[in-house]
Amino acid sequence: MSKEIPYKIYLEESEIPTSWYNVRSDMKIKPAPLLNPGTGQPLSLEELSPIFCEELCKQELDNDTAFFPIPEEIVKFYKMYRPSPLVRAYFLEEALGTPAKIYYKFEGNNTSGSHKLNSAIAQAYYAKKQGLKGVTTETGAGQWGTALSMACAYFGLDCKVYMVKISYEQKPFRREVMRVYGADVTASPSDTTEVGRKILEQFPGTTGSLGCAISEAVEVAVKNEGYRYVLGSVLNQVLLHQSIIGLETKAALDKYGIKPDTIIGCAGGGSNLGGLIAPFMGEKLRGEADYDIIAVEPASCPSFTRGKFAYDFCDTGMICPLAKMYTLGSGFIPSANHAGGLRFHGMSTILSQLYHDGYMRAVSAKQSEVFEAAELFAKCEGTLPAPESSHAIKAAIDEALKCKETGEEKTIVFGLTGTGYFDLKGYQQYNDGDLTDYIPTDEELEKGFAGLPNVEA
């Protein structure tokens, strides 16, 4: 007989993984390389180094090393909030009346409120080790900016955050948390950068986008001595750091002899999804196991389900490298009524390749159904989820209800990336009936695609 499963499975601190796992090492078809937008050639370490910390550039370019040892100082910091619990959603299962067994890996137990801290502390560590003064970045919903602020405060680094204007205005308290941690926060697009001024001229009154904010942050990093740019998602290095989510999840499941059938993660740039699925995808790639892996994205920003798999700029200002990914075009800006994160126009090149090659599938969810799932979850499980995370909740509920119909006792694991304490504006709009479901038309998407650069690797 199997052991009784507790509500929360906590690993011991000694069981915190000591290496990150690089899923690229097991991919037969590697993710396409980043290209220099000027030459159309793959970027070298030398070309990347003025933008990113050197150690991180190496991680970015390394498709072969399977495991990267986690530096001791990072493991120490991880102990501040890790291991995170793998929760058996008994209350939710009961409410749904499903025979499915639902688990979620909860990454919100830290003040940044999300999984983003896993990579923020790594990136800050390498910046410190390189002797830098500080780092620049962008933030959308604010989770990444908060995480980076915490990480920079820990290592005594300066932290300049460009925050998507709509979030900056709607989330003054998110700003304030960053300020508590000593960060310098600017609403983007701003007049503090060339690219910001250009975007403001072209789109006066824009509510901003991650793509704009990235352009500004990169410009500031490149133009200031002793600074580098850091990014909270999309990049290979970020997925590498986030593999700790999946490694812990797998260790916790293994401890109780549980084999999941379905693994679900929300997908914006792909950092949470890529991290959660990493070791499971590794098994799948090596032919050792099979899993139904599902990416969930907002219907209002549907890069997987309606985007093109093509080379594109990672930023609106078109100053960043080109990445081959599922993209809506770097000019795509989600509707202003889109609440929360998951608003990036593209997707991790790793995940894009895996999706293209049929190793995972993708679904999209409308805002209203996402908030509906979020409120049910909050009532059952006692945690108010972030709107981003609630996309995964919605899909997990759908899968569990399918099991109710078929009678299958599937084991479903999803990533609960964070808490929604700074997203109450969205909840308020939902409860007031002011949250409409925006879905871009084909014509709108075509406009985005028209801006794709003419590159084929």
Add this chain to the structure above:
Amino acid sequence: MSKEIPYKIYLEESEIPTSWYNVRSDMKIKPAPLLNPGTGQPLSLEELSPIFCEELCKQELDNDTAFFPIPEEIVKFYKMYRPSPLVRAYFLEEALGTPAKIYYKFEGNNTSGSHKLNSAIAQAYYAKKQGLKGVTTETGAGQWGTALSMACAYFGLDCKVYMVKISYEQKPFRREVMRVYGADVTASPSDTTEVGRKILEQFPGTTGSLGCAISEAVEVAVKNEGYRYVLGSVLNQVLLHQSIIGLETKAALDKYGIKPDTIIGCAGGGSNLGGLIAPFMGEKLRGEADYDIIAVEPASCPSFTRGKFAYDFCDTGMICPLAKMYTLGSGFIPSANHAGGLRFHGMSTILSQLYHDGYMRAVSAKQSEVFEAAELFAKCEGTLPAPESSHAIKAAIDEALKCKETGEEKTIVFGLTGTGYFDLKGYQQYNDGDLTDYIPTDEELEKGFAGLPNVEA
């Protein structure tokens, strides 16, 4: 050699206490009984029952039973967020350079953001069991109201919350969380009650107080069929439920053979402090161990350190029973610049008696030093604390710094009652330099004392 202490000590779910501990059973001098304000006589079960649920009245009046078994349904709910971690503050110790060993019991790992849920679920359970339609209550900083909303949503009870007006205005998102959980929230004083209208007439433009909000909530409970009033602090029953904090803390310490020297809790009405210290105080009362037990209160609402030990009303409207406690007078309203909770004019009768009899001591802290401690803690330990909890942090840091001077390796345990995600307004004011340190003058306090009823038990 002793075992290595992890950063976080988690008990197993099977180690969640199955009984609450009633510290009154070990008190030689029992807390004075609640009095009927009309007759001046101790309140009977019959007189209390129209206000509180019957089972809770019994708990309120029982000074003898040492352990109350926790009903299974409550233990099940506790598993949603308990056991809570006992955290070794390694990062804070390092930052302070102290030889002291600092631990904190973290009660903020649930959406209500505080320990209040421990009693809320118990009170909702007994209301449900009694077949009631709903409950009414007041809330100050909003933690109790949120906790009660969650508990009522779980049991399908109606929940009417009177929220101190200044918090209602400063914390729209706290309101919104309660709304997600289906509660009905009214700013107090309001024109929905007789007592509210009277207070508004007497003090137009008042920012409200817990005392006012209690009066309103009690009135609504008594006047509506199928409703009872519930309270988040002060009462004996609440301290009983909150003993789970101390029981878990003690179990976690015992597991590693740790004996604390100093135990510190913030004190508003006394629910957290009373809960945290319960089993330790029991040992002290029985002469089995000695501990330095410290209550920390705001200098702006100093009931222990500057109040009178006397019978007083628990509410401003003077419709509630009289309790013998350290009090500033039921007419005392903390300065509008006072951020966060801990704003009740009185104090738990249990704690008042224990303090009066010399079993614990009390200190007060000014707002600015409390926020200073909070920000240091947030940077070191990665958790943004509630302003209330930060009073305990401030005192723990002071004790740890004394150890640094003397070289003593004391073990200090404090209660981190909750998170500050809904208190960013206070942090903002602090960082903007707008948070002044209000300390009531002796003359102001005399005014409050002048309103004390003329009763001696």
